[in-house]
Amino acid sequence: MTRGSRTVLRPAVAALVVAAIAAAAGTPVRTDDPVSSSVRFTGDIVRIFERKCQACHDTGGLAMPLNNYGDVRGWGRAIREEIVEQRMPPWTAARGFGRFRNDLSLSARETLTVLSWLDGGMPRGDDRDLPKPVRAEAVPGADLRIALPAQHVPALDDHVIRRVTVQAGSLDPTRAIARVAVSGHRGTLRGALVYEGSNPATARWVGAWLPWQREAAPPDGHVLRLARGAPLSVELHYRGADVETVDQPALEVYYAKGTGQPAVDEIAVIPGGAAAVSRAGTVWAIVPSGAPDGASLQLTARRPDGSSEILLWMPHVNRAWPAVLLLDQPVRLPAGTTVSLTAHPADPDIRVRLSVTR
Numbered sequence: 001m002t003r004g005s006r007t008v009l010r011p012a013v014a015a016l017v018v019a020a021i022a023a024a025a026g027t028p029v030r031t032d033d034p035v036s037s038s039v040r041f042t043g044d045i046v047r048i049f050e051r052k053c054q055a056c057h058d059t060g061g062l063a064m065p066l067n068n069y070g071d072v073r074g075w076g077r078a079i080r081e082e083i084v085e086q087r088m089p090p091w092t093a094a095r096g097f098g099r100f101r102n103d104l105s106l107s108a109r110e111t112l113t114v115l116s117w118l119d120g121g122m123p124r125g126d127d128r129d130l131p132k133p134v135r136a137e138a139v140p141g142a143d144l145r146i147a148l149p150a151q152h153v154p155a156l157d158d159h160v161i162r163r164v165t166v167q168a169g170s171l172d173p174t175r176a177i178a179r180v181a182v183s184g185h186r187g188t189l190r191g192a193l194v195y196e197g198s199n200p201a202t203a204r205w206v207g208a209w210l211p212w213q214r215e216a217a218p219p220d221g222h223v224l225r226l227a228r229g230a231p232l233s234v235e236l237h238y239r240g241a242d243v244e245t246v247d248q249p250a251l252e253v254y255y256a257k258g259t260g261q262p263a264v265d266e267i268a269v270i271p272g273g274a275a276a277v278s279r280a281g282t283v284w285a286i287v288p289s290g291a292p293d294g295a296s297l298q299l300t301a302r303r304p305d306g307s308s309e310i311l312l313w314m315p316h317v318n319r320a321w322p323a324v325l326l327l328d329q330p331v332r333l334p335a336g337t338t339v340s341l342t343a344h345p346a347d348p349d350i351r352v353r354l355s356v357t358r
Helices: 012-023 041-052 069-074 076-084 108-119
Strands: 144-147 151-153 160-167 177-183 189-196 204-209 231-238 245-247 250-255 265-269 274-276 281-289 296-302 308-314 325-333 338-344 351-357
Touching (some): 265 274, 281 308, 308 325
Parallel strands (some): 177 204
Antiparallel strands (some): 151 245, 274 338, 281 325
């Protein structure tokens, strides 16, 4: 991750985590070290990697597979460096400011557990302790699949952004939508964001796909309502493979089985601006976009009673990985609340969108 030359002061809660990681980072991993750790791959390590790594590090995925002991041991030194430098997993929202159910970052305990294992000889353990294989559940096909133009992704290009706008005339305007997603080449597609509208400044976020977040569905009992005839814009983020690849992405629409309350009433905030909440609502998703690498974002809600709450703090944006943050505990904003965004640098293209239920 590009960190830039500026210094960002971190709150105490973040500093404690960083200090804990640094304390464990003194001895580089050696594959010939004798076993000195009580942590075993077949115990804690494989389960941490299943939760936090294998969505991308899988056969045919974005990076080298880390599915078994041999894979992980062979990449031990590189894994250690990525964890200590906090480059992987790719999650830049600081802990302690909002709780997100799709949080991919390693907790302090997970970090120390993995480092202890890496520096302690990387013992395998007993295969009888391995978790049982998870049976893949059948995923229902999309009700509507709209092919997008083919995308040529140059070889070895670390970050390619493509934007496509389509007229979704085949959408049934009488039906509510459960979710909108995108399918694409698993080896190159890092993420995709879907917006209603063609103007980036006013488009409304309505869906996404990330390797570890296959859906960004509204809360139970809520549905998406799209304006009749409105265009849909798709922002595709790619990472080039060893050779040039051609992706044939598609927009996927899943209709709701019944009716429900509209889920995407949006509050959009720009750097230095403040959005007023005219009607009480509950924030269930936060989607930042347009921030340059290394930028810091702080989103703050100030309620009419004078209290304030930091809804999101991102000390160092990693633009190569689009962010969709789904709140584990949705935040209620009463009427009269103002939501402000502080960004450094204050790039005019930055937008932070809050999806709100009423």
